[in-house]
Amino acid sequence: MSIDAVAPLDREELRKLLADTIDTDVSEVSDDADFVEALGVDSLMALEVVVVVERKYGIKIAETEMRSVRTLESTYELVHNKLRVAS
Template sequence: MTEQTTSVPEKEELRRIIAETLEADVEEITDDANFVDDLEVDSLMALEITVRLEKRYGISLDESEMRGVSSLNGTYKLLLDKLAS
């Protein structure tokens, strides 16, 4: 199990976490790929991503916050904002 960190996440690490969760190739998780339209993420997958990120980075992500995130770039920005606060 990966240890929890509150340091600034690396975008490539985040890309790997999302790819593993979706059982997709890392190359498919481009910065701007839309989770729903391009990667076919459903609500259960989105919840699984949220839980993994919360455990990995020691944060709490509100459902409303995650609803507004549609790409790797958006997820990365949200993580940076949460870790900064």
């Protein structure tokens, strides 16, 4: 069963949300582009990304999980798992 079949999480919607939050073009946010190394996200912006994702999806990301919010793919997997547990 694919991730998409489990929870109603739209990867492209998440990509746009992340691009808007870090003020970059959607095309720059590839699945595996590292937010810090490839997109120049600093620690304050990374925290903003976490807050925006938490608000959008109604989840809570623990401080220990914040390290995994580094790429679209890792963020997608984290949000997906949080939504699956919540449902």
